[in-house]
């Protein structure tokens with residue numbers, strides 16, 4: 001979601017004749033798009049702002065702005081705390097950037113705006129700027145498209161509803177127009193994003209989420225469709241069945257479980273049980289053996305006992321996730337759980353995280369190794385990370401992804417970028433796979449996990 005927001009900021013700034021630069025010293029303006037999901041992410045913002053102080057002293061006309069969740073959370077306070085900061089704009093105020101910059105450049109004011117947009121018309125207007133993407137995206141193969149934003153769930157640990165506001169879905173016509181424009185500029189894969197994307201349209205009189213996915217799959221030129229993040233309680237039967245109906249819909253789902261203990265899930269206010277989750281995950285695996293399932297886990301939620309932590313470990317073993325993002329619980333302002341009185345000591349959280357990540361690495365490696373020898377379709381996205389950082393000898397290394405979202409490195413020239421090619425997997429590690437392009441698509445085997 002943040003990446004998508006950054007793209008919108010860049011599209012708006014392009015209208016104002018700004019270009020991006022990798023050289024900080026060359027910049028006329030620096031914008032930090034921030035995250036406050038955990039305390040560590042928030043602290044990074046203050047360190048980054050600290051580093052920018054000298055730059056501003058040397059170049060007083062430099063404009064420094066902070067957007068995103070920390071801006072939303074702190075507002076005016078951030079301006080007071082950081083005297084060299086010019087602009088603070090909240091999560092719903094990206095479209096205000098031109099006005100805010102005018103206030104800074106012409107009127108020489110320092111400004112903060114953190115107002116929530118709460119009508120679908122305003123929402124539609126807020127996205128309109130970002131439609132002029134064609135130029136900036138021509139080098140790319142895939143793009144994010146916001147389907148909805150905000151969240152109404154108020155999980156007891158989570159700051160998102162406070163900094164992103166209430167759930168609001170974009171009009172399907174606007175989303176489809178954006179996807180069509182992306183297709184025209186040669187984008188091959190779109191990911192519909194939202195804090196809780198599979199509750200798209202629950203509050204609006206528009207098409208359902210599965211209806212939206214079907215419509216996106218119909219767009220000519222788009223070859224792959226993904227979505228994230230899905231909430232387990234909103235994972236409908238219709239959505240599960242759609243994976244079997246739409247060839248363009250990638251066989252991957254990010255389905256955060258957070259904990260394997262019913263007591264903790266209830267304290268987290270997640271709205272499902274361990275059994276509900278396992279039923280859905282098992283159904284997905286039974287119907288689509290090739291599907292990749294990934295998840296998010298929080299360890300050390302207040303009151304989490306050793307036995308409850310072990311329930312999370314056993315759920316991970318039972319589902320055999322392809323990968324997980326795992327975090328130590330971090331108390332966040334305004335949230336219910338921050339006021340609980342049974343917080344877990346840091347060293348215990350660290351130990352649990354360590355044990356859990358080690359187990360998941362073994363599972364990921366085992367699942368990746370099962371793919372060795374198989375032939376799978378890869379959408380080539382561009383140069384691999386190693387090639388980008390390496391000397392000219394290794395620069396024909398490309399990177400692509402399987403439908404189930406595993407990264408695969410292959411050798412090949414740039415002509416393959418943006419193409420879906422059959423690749424035989426040769427080697428597997430925890431983080432990626434290595435393969436080579438094969439000529440005969442008929443050999444392709446449909447099992448990748």
Ligand code: SAH
Nearest residue numbers: 157158195229256296297298327328329330
């Ligand atoms: N909407 C998604 C999650 C969005 S936040 C869902 O409900 O599943 C991304 C992830 O950050 C969460 O899945 C959770 O694992 C983690 N997270 C959120 N708040 C956290 C906190 N206070 N401490 C640690 N991790 C947190």
Ligand code: SF4
Nearest residue numbers: 151153154155158160
């Ligand atoms: Fe946060 Fe996700 Fe819960 Fe919403 S559903 S409150 S975004 S964890």
